[in-house]
Amino acid sequence: xxxxxxxxxxxxxxxxxxxxxxxxxxxxxxxxxxxxxxxxxxxxxxxxxxxxxxxxxxxxxxxxxxxxxxxxxxxxxxxxxxxxxxxxxxxxxxxxxxxxxxxxxxxxxxxxxxxxxxxxxxxxxxxxxxxxxxxxxxxxxxxxxxxxxxxxxxxxxxxxxxxxxxxxxxxxxxxxxxxx
Numbered sequence: 257x258x259x260x261x262x263x264x265x266x267x268x269x270x271x272x273x274x275x276x277x278x279x280x281x282x283x284x285x286x287x288x289x290x291x292x293x294x295x296x297x298x299x300x301x302x303x304x305x306x307x308x309x310x311x312x313x314x315x316x317x318x319x320x321x322x323x324x325x326x327x328x329x330x331x332x333x334x335x336x337x338x339x340x341x342x343x344x345x346x347x348x349x350x351x352x353x354x355x356x357x358x359x360x361x362x363x364x365x366x367x368x369x370x371x372x373x374x375x376x377x378x379x380x381x382x383x384x385x386x387x388x389x390x391x392x393x394x395x396x397x398x399x400x401x402x403x404x405x406x407x408x409x410x411x412x413x414x415x416x417x418x419x420x421x422x423x424x425x426x427x428x429x430x431x432x433x434x435x436x
Contacts, residue, residue, distance in 0.1 A: 257310050257311070257312045259309070259311075259350065259351065260311055261307070262295070262307035262308065262309050263299060265316070269316050273309060273319045273337075274292045275288065275291070276317075276319065276337045277291040277294065277295070277335065280337045281335060281337055283374060284335070294335075302323060306321060307320070308320060308354055310342075310350065316339075317342045318336075318337060318342060319337060319351070320337070320351045321334055321355075322334075322355045324362070324364075328362060328363050329363070330364065330366045330368060331359040331366070332367075332370075333355055333369040334369070334370075348407065356434070359436055360436040367436055369433075370432075371403065371405050371429070371431075371432060372423050372428075372429050372430075373423075373427060373428050374423035374424070374427040378427065380399060380401050380430070381399040382430060383426055387418055387420035387421075394418075403430075405432060408432045408434075412434050413434045415432055419431070
């Protein structure tokens with residue numbers, strides 16, 4: 257597996273990356289055109305933004321990006337998408353660690369990510385809970401369940417905030433960050 261700047265990808269590989277985004281995060285990018293537009297917007301957008309792809313035998317198997325915030329002191333990890341048949345094989349971990357290195361090299365102090373708990377019924381202990389009642393206690397007792405927050409927490413990210421009802425009643429957005 258090789259990690260490359262997505263500016264180096266050919267049209268077919270960019271299409272593969274878009275398909276991964278649509279298949280793995282359809283709530284954000286329901287159609288291939290939506291995903292292709294997101295990639296172009298990020299790739300050609302704000303200075304300091306970087307998109308990295310995991311490529312194996314010419315095929316994109318995952319990708320992620322970093323977007324500078326707060327004058328480059330903070331970088332948002334956005335998005336992270338790994339092909340379903342390659343999930344839980346270390347591809348996401350390699351991509352996040354490489355983004356951490358790139359953000360640190362660019363002078364970043366913090367890397368953050370937002371993780372919506374928006375599936376029907378929820379996945380975490382924050383789902384369908386009154387997050388206005390003792391939020392610090394709820395954060396201390398957080399149970400990620402099957403949610404992607406567990407992945408980020410294994411990589412050293414900590415919960416830094418929660419936006420209750422961000423995606424509808426009982427469907428919060430969870431903010432996680434890591435000191436670089």
